[in-house]
Every structure is written in structure tokens, then in C-alpha cells.
Amino acid sequence: MHLIVVGLSHKTAPVEIRERLAVPESRLGEALTRLCSYSGVKEGILLSTCNRVEVYSVVDDVETGYGRIQEFLADTHLSLSSEQLTPHLYWHTGDRAIGHLFRVAASLDSMIIGESQILGQLKGAFEVALAHKTTGVIMNKVVKKAISVAKRVRTETKIAEMAVSVSYAAVELAKKIFSDLHEKTVLLVGAGEMAKLAARHLIAHGVKHVRITTRTPQHAVDLASKFGGTAVPFDQFKDDMASADIVLVSTGAAHYLVGAEDVHRAVEERMNRPMFLIDISVPRNIDPAVRHVDNAFLFDIDDLTQRVEQNRAERVQEAEKAERMVLEEVTTMLDWMKSLEVTPTIVALRSHVDDLKRAEVDKVLARLPHLSPQDRELVEGLASSIVNKLIHRTMVTLKAEVNSSNGPAFVEAARRFFSLDQHASPVQQIEPYVESSRYHAEGSAESSAEDPVSEASVRKRAC
């Protein structure tokens, strides 16, 4: 049994290839069933997102497995041939396959390191595989471990803590001014994409009241209904500023729309309650002199970008910590896989020699009907003792070599010496399906992403 992964990601393939290979959720089950119908493919999971298409599989033979899965991938889309795919694919087995899965789950391989969506996507893929019974002992264990590694990385490093998008950085800054965004009001001046995204982030973080103004009154009304807010006439928005805790400006105007005087007046009217102003427009729409107004905090696009750059750099640092964690976890996983291979061998060996012994003893006893019960017992004992002595060293050696690099070789040798593969009964596919519901509960208990409308999710909508 070997765990392998074959796939491509944003690092190896352009979007033209990725989008053709992506399997829609509705067809995932069918694809999995097809995958497991290939000979030698024992278990399989298909992870298909905008940024990657990967097949994780447990196969009998690594090389054949690679070939089968590449074939499978090429077959998912009529216009793709196996040769076309080859330059974009990566193949991993053993520790590298496990490591790859762990890194993917922990979002170390993502386009935006630390984004939270991939974990949910992996859980989704796993659930579909469970529902179609295309996973077994090995896959279940490895994927569950991957999920727990991802959670560990999330809690023990700060990889997902910091905003890495300009629109989200606005939320992060807002939270340093207002501890609770729930009763706050945001005033949206103009409707640039980035400002709308930032507004959406703010609403997701609790902001209740949204006021919107644009040069075209109808546009403001449309947006207001979309955000569940109120439209404000454009020529009156400066008078309205005092009621806003957060002012988000992004218009196409070529001059300053908001001057220091306006802000000063608003702050005074607010009895010095702090005001958070974000200017995402280029050229800027808020006079930089606002910086000198007490209790008003102005951030322009450069400030937000600077914050994002810092956070990105920090995420990369945290990612190094996470990589070390992944390495640790891969080692424990490998140990488990190796022991898994030895245990059925020992069981098979034991039952094989017991069968042999039983047959021989029965044959002899049939020819010696005159023996007393004590003598029969003695004969049986003799046979048992010889058999046990014969296989004793083999058993001990197998157990001792479990974790050595020669482990698989010893198992292989034992299987051939005792011709176990002709006798062995199938040992896989025993995990009951009940797992799914338990796993599900576990998944839903985990708090979801820190940034509910992350750039990743925006990207997802785009895909």
C-alpha cells in the first residue's frame, strides 16, 4: 500500500489548464467512483478548487498508480490529453505525499499563505469521498490528521491572524480604534470596488448602520438596498459625517472632497468621539491635513498597503514555524503507516502457520487412533512448539524493524517466504461510514475563518 498524490496547482499550471481540469462539486462523487474503478487504486480523494486539482490515492504500486491517476485526470476533460498535462503535474509518494497534503491543508501551499478557505474545501472533499466510500483506513487517518495539523498550525502560529488584503486591513485598523463594531456607523462615499469590499468586511464584522452617497443618486439608492443601508444625497454628506464612525471614501474625483475643516467640525459635533477615515481613492479625496485633527484617524491606500506588506512578511515568518510542525507530524504519520503494514502481515503469518499445523496434526492423529488423550495432547503440543519456534524470530524481527527504513523490505520478504499473499484476506475498507457524522460534528464545532469574506472567497465567486 502506498499513498500517492498527483495534481497541479497555481504554482505549476496556468488558470486555463486548472479551470478545464476542475471538477464541479455535483460531479465529484461520480469522478471518485470512476477513480476507484481503476485496478490497483484502493482509496481516493479528489481536491478540486480554483487553485488546485489534486488526487490523493492509496495504490498497490507507485508507478502504476501515478499512471492510472494521470489517465484519470486526462479523462476528466475531453479536450485534455495525458501528454498535455504532464508538464504541469507533480507526483509525490510516501512522506512527501503526506507532507504535501499537510501543507495544503495548513494553507502553506496557498496563493495567499494562511488563507482559511482551503481547510473547508479539504473537509468538503473528504466528506464527499466518505459518502461514496472511496476512502479506507489509510486515507481516513491521513486526511483527519491533515485537518488536525491545519488546526494546530492555525492556533499555534499567527499565520491566519493578520490581514493580507487592503480591504481587510481596513477592518483590522478599525478594530484598533473601536473595540466593538456592532453599534458603529459606516459612511460610504463613492462606490469603488475596494471600498465596497471593505464595507462588506466591516458589515461581516458587525457594523450595523451603513450610509451611502454617490454622485448619481440612483446608484446610491441601489447600493443602499444591497447593503441594507440608507442613501444620503451627495451634496449633504459632509453634514452627515458627524454621525459616521467610519468614513470610507473612494470616488473618481480629481480633488479633495473632504477637508481638514470638515473633519474638525465633525469631530467637534461628535463630542470628540474618534473617527476613522479611509481614503482608497487615487488621486486622494481626503485632504492629508486631516492627519493633524485630533481624534480623527486618516489612512490612505498607501498606509493600508504598507500594513498588508508587513503582515505578508510576518505570515511568511510564521509559515516557517508551521513548516517545522508539518515535518514533525509527517514523521508520526509515517510511523503509523509503517506499523499498519506490519500488523496484517503478522496476523496473516500466524494464521497461515496455524492452518498448516492443524492440517498436519489432524493427518497424524488420524493414523494413530490408539493414542490416549494425554498422548494426543502431547503430539499437538510438540507441533505447536516446533511451529512457534520456527516463526518466533520472524515475528520478533518484523516487530523490531517496524520503524526502520528496511521495514517494508522485511515485510515483503516475510510475505514471500511464507507465500502469504496467496492466503491473505483483504484487510482494507473496514472503516465504518458512521465516521462521517462524527467528523462532521468536529468540523462544525471549529470556529470558521477569521475573515468571513476573505479575498479567497471573493476569488471563489470569481472562479
Place this chain on the structure above:
Amino acid sequence: MAAVCFMVTMVLYFVATMSFLAYLLRRSEALSNVSLAITAAGFISHTVALVIRMVEVSSTVPPSFSDALSFFSWMIILVFVLVEFRHRIHVLGSFMVPLALVSLVSSAALPETVPTLQPVFKTLWFHVTLSMLGTVGFTVAFVAGVMYLIQDRLLKSKQFNVLYSKLPALDFLDHLNQQSIVLGFPLLTLGIVTGAISAEFARGSYVSWNPEQIWALVTWVFYFVVLLGRLTVGWRAKRAAYLTVIGFACVILTLVGVVLKET
């Protein structure tokens, strides 16, 4: 025995201070629990020390100014622990524990002979406790004010450093500032009133206009104006932060006035 406990407390507060300062300057959150644990240990030994001392001198009122400072330090930690429990703002420890340490060290530096009160007041423990609790309230307001001014400066200058990430939101600090004064002011008022009443009983006059009393009165008026300003004309945020820092200077002057008078 009490001396040993005080020594232990001082060492623990010192270690906690160092640990809290390191916490402030490092990204990791790991140190916060360690610092809290050390502070808690210090607080327990401090409590034991105070009880032993109380039994030794058989008085519920700190008999000397040195004892009063030690009691003050104990109350700072008590309030910190309470606020920490309520809001989980570990970074508060980086400011309050050092203050408690300074207070305790000054207590140790002062001779025990400087009395806080005339012997006749010995039963009036509530005058001392109330005034001190009021002062602790102003201390918390001061700490919140300092934290506010730092965070304000960092936000204005766009320095998103470790300190920025550790300090809480501005409006939380402003709220903490307000709450501490709202709680501290009535306590100090009661402390002053009970003090005046007991003075009337002891000396036949409510006030004797010594520097200590004058400064206490100045402090009281100052915080009264600060509180009134906040409620009526919006003296909040940065201005409130500045005012509480100045107010705390008044408090310190009062204490220094007492010490100078008595030595």
C-alpha cells in the same frame, strides 16, 4: 516573618514586571500566562505579609506611611487582577505591575516611623481604604490614559509595531479611563468626607489646611472638573487621556507632600 513575605513579594513583583515588559516587546503571547502566574503568586504572598503585619501591629489601619504604600501596591494588583479577569487585557499588566512594584519599593525605602494618621484615628480604617481605593481608580485611569496616548501616537504616525498590536482599541481605553474615574471619584469623595468628620471629632475642626489636605482637595476638584467636562462638553478621548495623566501627577504630589511633611 512579615519582612520575609514582603521580600518575597518584592522579588516576585520584580520578576513579574520584567516578564510583563518582555511580553510587551515580543510578538508571542506565551509570556502573558507566565507573567500572570508570577503576579498572582506575588499577590498571595503580599496578602499574607499584610495580614501578618496587621496582626503584629494589631491595627486595621496601616500605622505608617510605609505600610500605606504597601497596601496601595496591594490594591493596584487587586484591581489589575479584577480588570484582567473581566476584560483579558494582559497588556494592562505591563503598566500596572511596574507601578505596584514602584509603590512597594518606596514602601520598603521609607522608614516605618512616618505615621499616616494620628493615633486617635486608628479605628477609622474606612477613611484610609476609601481614599486609597479612589486613588487606585485614578491610577487605573492614568494607566489607561498613557496607553491611549501611546496608541493614538502609533495610529497617527502609522507605526504598526508590536506595541500597536498589543495595545487594545482606543475606545476601550477611553472607556476604561472613564469607568475608573467614575468609580474612583465617589470613593475619594467619601474618603475625604469621612476623614473630615473624624478630624472634627479628634481636633474639633473639619480641615486644618495642611499641604496634604490642600493637595487632596486640589485633586478632588481637578477630577470633578474632568468628570464634568467629559459628561457635558465632550472632554473624552485624547483630552481625557492628557487630563488624567496630569491628575495623577496631582495624586503623586499629594503623597510626596505627606512624606515631606512627616519626615
